[in-house]
Amino acid sequence: MIKLVIFDLDGTLLDVSERYYLSVKNALKNFGFTCSSKSKIIKLKRQTLSGAELISMFISEDVKNREKLIKICDKERYKLLHSKDYLKLDKPFKDTYKTLKILKQKRIKIAILTLRDYKKTTIQQLKKFGLLNFFDKIILIDSRSSKNYAEVKCDSAKKICRELKVKTDECCMVGDSLNELEAGSRMSALTVGVTCGLTGGNILSQKCNKIISGVQEILNIVES
Numbered sequence: 001m002i003k004l005v006i007f008d009l010d011g012t013l014l015d016v017s018e019r020y021y022l023s024v025k026n027a028l029k030n031f032g033f034t035c036s037s038k039s040k041i042i043k044l045k046r047q048t049l050s051g052a053e054l055i056s057m058f059i060s061e062d063v064k065n066r067e068k069l070i071k072i073c074d075k076e077r078y079k080l081l082h083s084k085d086y087l088k089l090d091k092p093f094k095d096t097y098k099t100l101k102i103l104k105q106k107r108i109k110i111a112i113l114t115l116r117d118y119k120k121t122t123i124q125q126l127k128k129f130g131l132l133n134f135f136d137k138i139i140l141i142d143s144r145s146s147k148n149y150a151e152v153k154c155d156s157a158k159k160i161c162r163e164l165k166v167k168t169d170e171c172c173m174v175g176d177s178l179n180e181l182e183a184g185s186r187m188s189a190l191t192v193g194v195t196c197g198l199t200g201g202n203i204l205s206q207k208c209n210k211i212i213s214g215v216q217e218i219l220n221i222v223e224s
Helices: 017-030 038-045 051-056 066-081 096-105 119-128 151-165 178-186 214-221
Strands: 004-007 109-115 137-141 173-175 192-194 209-211
Touching: 004 151, 004 214, 017 038, 017 051, 017 066, 038 051, 051 066, 096 109, 109 151, 119 137, 119 214, 137 151, 151 173, 151 178, 173 178, 173 214, 178 192, 192 214, 209 214
Parallel strands: 004 109, 004 173, 109 137, 173 192, 192 209
Antiparallel strands: none
């Protein structure tokens, strides 16, 4: 029986596609390049291309010092993506509020475990969307950390389980990236991949127990 659901935030509870797209578009623009439409960029990202690989697709082979420029441009993209101003572009998915409310009514504990730099900004964001009070625990992992994110998320998820007095096999890890799914697998939690984020379903399915198209489908899983 599932007693705790640990959610990733970006791409799982919040739609971050606009933030990601504009970080790529404006980073390239700052260096005199242009990129494709939002739908094309998000489609490419869902193939698990790194930021640098994605940037490189819009800088032609004959550009002087191309490899160095790609690195500089990708660094700019990363800075924009994680900036406070760009975080304002996020918005909850359609069924996020309703799903969290029902989980709470069922007395299932809820936590957030996410890769972000600004805790105060994140708390303000959740409060703005009316989501903050649903969570029993919120843990942010510094995105600038050079550690293995799956390993760090696993350790953090175990900590959440201990503090909320839930066994790891009574926990469900839900996210749109391979990091939290691998973390969940390491601790024998139920792992659920969400395809509405920035990773494609074919890739997620290799690392998780179940695939869902949106967060509302988690309700069918915890009830089964």
